[in-house]
Amino acid sequence: MAKAVLQLGELTCPSCMTKIQKAIVNQDGVSDVKVLFNAGKVKADFDESKTSADHLADVIKELGYEVLKVKVKELA
Structure with missing residues (x-):
């Protein structure tokens, strides 16, 4: 298992979340x-x-949001 941390461009409303x-x-x-x-x-x-993590970033981009940075951490 791993954890992806994706830094996004500006989120403008809670419905985006x-x-x-x-x-x-x-x-x-x-x-x-x-x-x-x-x-x-x-x-x-x-x-x-x-x-x-790259696939997850692509899913977010397909929704119309900007992904600025992708980081992956291994979970123990």
């Missing part, structure tokens, strides 16, 4: 998602054998 969270949590291999509205970050725990 909900839209992103629903799209990411529905991806195969994702077990937990937190969208931090004020920080402009998405944190997602995922199974690296089923998806990747």
Whole structure:
């Protein structure tokens, strides 16, 4: 398991947060998602054998949001 931390461009409303969270949590291999509205970050725990942080970033971009940075941390 790994944790993706994606830094987003400006989120303008709480409904943006909900839209992103629903799209990411529905991806195969994702077990937990937190969208931090004020920080402009998405944190997602995922199974690296089923998806990747880059794929999650692509899902967010397809929704029309800017992904500025992608970081992956291995979970113990």
